[in-house]
Amino acid sequence: MLAQVLKRCSATGQISVWQATRSVASWATVDPAAISGTNPAQGSNLVAGEWKQAEKSKSIPDPYNGEEFIRYPDTQISEIEPFVLSLQEVPKSGLHNPFKNPERYNLYGDISSRAAEEMRKPENLEFFAKLIQRVSPKSYPQALMEVTVTQRFLENFSGDQVRFLARSFGVSGDHTGQKSNGYRWPFGPVGLITPFNFPLEIPALQLMGALFMGNKPLLHVDRRVSIVPEQFLRMLHYVGMPKTDVDFIQGDGRVVNELLVRAQPRSTLFTGSKRVAEKLVADLDGKVFLEDAGFDWKILGPDVGDVDYVAWQADQDAYACSGQKCSAQSLLFMHENWKQAGLEQKLKELAAKRNLDDVTVGPVLTWTSDAMLAHVKKLLQLPGARLVFGGEKLTGHDIPQVYGAIQPTAVFVPLECILRTQETFDLVTTEVFGPVQVITSYKDEQLPQVLEATERMNAHLTAAVVSNDARFLHQVLGNTVNGTTYAGRRARTTGAPQNHWFGPAGDPRAAGIGTPEAIRLVWSCHREVIEDFGPVPPADKPLKQS
Numbered sequence: 001m002l003a004q005v006l007k008r009c010s011a012t013g014q015i016s017v018w019q020a021t022r023s024v025a026s027w028a029t030v031d032p033a034a035i036s037g038t039n040p041a042q043g044s045n046l047v048a049g050e051w052k053q054a055e056k057s058k059s060i061p062d063p064y065n066g067e068e069f070i071r072y073p074d075t076q077i078s079e080i081e082p083f084v085l086s087l088q089e090v091p092k093s094g095l096h097n098p099f100k101n102p103e104r105y106n107l108y109g110d111i112s113s114r115a116a117e118e119m120r121k122p123e124n125l126e127f128f129a130k131l132i133q134r135v136s137p138k139s140y141p142q143a144l145m146e147v148t149v150t151q152r153f154l155e156n157f158s159g160d161q162v163r164f165l166a167r168s169f170g171v172s173g174d175h176t177g178q179k180s181n182g183y184r185w186p187f188g189p190v191g192l193i194t195p196f197n198f199p200l201e202i203p204a205l206q207l208m209g210a211l212f213m214g215n216k217p218l219l220h221v222d223r224r225v226s227i228v229p230e231q232f233l234r235m236l237h238y239v240g241m242p243k244t245d246v247d248f249i250q251g252d253g254r255v256v257n258e259l260l261v262r263a264q265p266r267s268t269l270f271t272g273s274k275r276v277a278e279k280l281v282a283d284l285d286g287k288v289f290l291e292d293a294g295f296d297w298k299i300l301g302p303d304v305g306d307v308d309y310v311a312w313q314a315d316q317d318a319y320a321c322s323g324q325k326c327s328a329q330s331l332l333f334m335h336e337n338w339k340q341a342g343l344e345q346k347l348k349e350l351a352a353k354r355n356l357d358d359v360t361v362g363p364v365l366t367w368t369s370d371a372m373l374a375h376v377k378k379l380l381q382l383p384g385a386r387l388v389f390g391g392e393k394l395t396g397h398d399i400p401q402v403y404g405a406i407q408p409t410a411v412f413v414p415l416e417c418i419l420r421t422q423e424t425f426d427l428v429t430t431e432v433f434g435p436v437q438v439i440t441s442y443k444d445e446q447l448p449q450v451l452e453a454t455e456r457m458n459a460h461l462t463a464a465v466v467s468n469d470a471r472f473l474h475q476v477l478g479n480t481v482n483g484t485t486y487a488g489r490r491a492r493t494t495g496a497p498q499n500h501w502f503g504p505a506g507d508p509r510a511a512g513i514g515t516p517e518a519i520r521l522v523w524s525c526h527r528e529v530i531e532d533f534g535p536v537p538p539a540d541k542p543l544k545q546s
């Protein structure tokens with residue numbers, strides 16, 4: 001299977017250039033083109049400045065052929081003490097703050113600048129894109145986008161931008177000598193946990209934010225892909241990051257859970273499923289910021305236009321990365337005018353073009369084919385439901401059964417049925433982390449029911465309102481809450497570039513990623529220092545008791 005992928009990519013020029021010019025950087029410990037069952041990669045932990053193995057290792061099955069192609073340290077609870085101690089040694093005031101070690105703001109401006117320069121080298125862009133493709137199957141453009149976003153983010157926080165992030169402000173006081181100043185203050189020891197689907201972008205952007213603000217993070221990324229952030233850390237060391245600034249643990253999430261409970265970081269950023277998010281909130285007494293599950297909707301307004309573009313964007317939103325994006329379009333509310341314009345047929349034709357050869361559809365890492373198809377079957381049993389397209393397993397591949405592989409699938413469910421009972425609503429709004437979406441339609445007078453559906457949902461991550469009608473847009477925007485909402489004819493649900501905030505809303509625990517505001521919110525807290533130096537009032541002016 002991989003051979004097929006490599007062959008086809010080669011035909012499109014994607015791999016041939018890479019292989020002809022391939023040279024792996026001195027800081028890298030793996031070669032994405034050479035990892036295989038016979039030549040497995042080996043990951044490592046990093047604690048207190050040293051790369052280490054755990055006593056046991058486990059293997060990851062290659063998503064393309066099932067061969068055990070990466071070994072990772074299967075860290076046990078009996079081995080977490082050094083990680084606990086390393087975090088506990090960090091003061092609450094952090095490694096730097098505006099009063100302590102301010103040189104480190106400059107250090108991180110320099111690290112960010114040098115890391116951006118290193119990543120900008122074509123061979124390193126290729127290195128990360130190919131490595132991402134090996135472990136988290138997605139098309140080459142999707143993998144490259146993740147690397148480009150990370151590279152641009154590093155450029156954004158070069159030079160003095162790190163200290164500008166921690167910019168303080170002052171307000172004059174009530175008398176001479178008094179002045180209050182607001183500072184962005186680090187938490188000190190912090191946890192950072194991220195999932196498999198963006199193995200570089202999510203850990204890299206959050207990690208750098210944590211470091212910029214003066215924290216020492218313990219990083220854990222899903223074991224299936226943690227070889228990618230490991231290479232990023234090695235690159236950061238190469239460009240000057242002190243090796244003791246970040247600890248990195250691979251292995252089972254439950255071990256990390258125990259580590260966090262024992263070490264008690266002052267704050268933890270968790271990106272992943274709602275189930276684990278809520279567990280960590282309870283275990284860590286609420287000291288958690290969340291980027292959790294996404295069930296993302298798109299509303300196509302009554303004004304139809306640019307039908308081919310809107311269809312293309314809808315296909316991208318629902319099925320790029322085989323639907324394994326937290327921002328994937330899961331529920332499409334289509335005004336009946338779009339039905340008449342033939343949108344369903346266009347979506348069907350676009351979905352049919354997706355194929356395994358260029359990984360525009362491919363392995364699903366957390367849902368098996370049987371689990372996804374069982375969900376589709378339940379949807380199809382709802383009154384008035386019908387299969388628009390898909391609903392079958394992919395064939396002609398060696399993807400192992402632990403992973404899923406189904407056709408891009410769409411099920412139409414009538415709006416009245418979606419809202420009928422809580423049970424139906426819960427079924428329709430279950431996040432399938434794979435290429436499955438629900439489509440429904442509405443008439444003008446049913447817009448209140450569409451808004452009722454958005455109100456009843458629990459996840460408020462991304463949304464799209466596809467319309468150029470300002471009044472329609474305002475009505476929908478004014479009655480919904482999703483944290484990252486695209487509005488206008490070109491609106492999409494996916495896309496988390498470095499130039500805008502990405503994160504959920506409607507929850508005080510909601511985190512963000514990417515922008516200065518997101519970094520300040522997640523990785524620092526407010527501290528007010530009120531200076532009051534005098535002079536004190538003259539002796540002949542009596543001081544009044546209060």
Ligand SMILES: NC(=O)c1ccc[n+]([C@@H]2O[C@H](COP(=O)([O-])OP(=O)(O)OC[C@H]3O[C@@H](n4cnc5c(N)ncnc54)[C@H](O)[C@@H]3O)[C@@H](O)[C@H]2O)c1
Pocket residue numbers: 193194195196197198220221222223251252253254256257271272273274276277279280290291292293294325326327366431433461503504
């Ligand atoms: N909101 C966002 O920005 C965003 C981004 C990407 C993915 N997601 C969500 O992530 C989910 C997909 O990932 P998944 O199902 O693999 O998530 P998951 O919650 O199972 O795993 C996420 C991470 O948590 C770790 N983990 C698991 N159990 C843990 C525990 N008890 N304590 C500490 N860490 C633990 C895992 O090792 C992994 O690194 C989807 O729901 C998706 O919407 C959200």
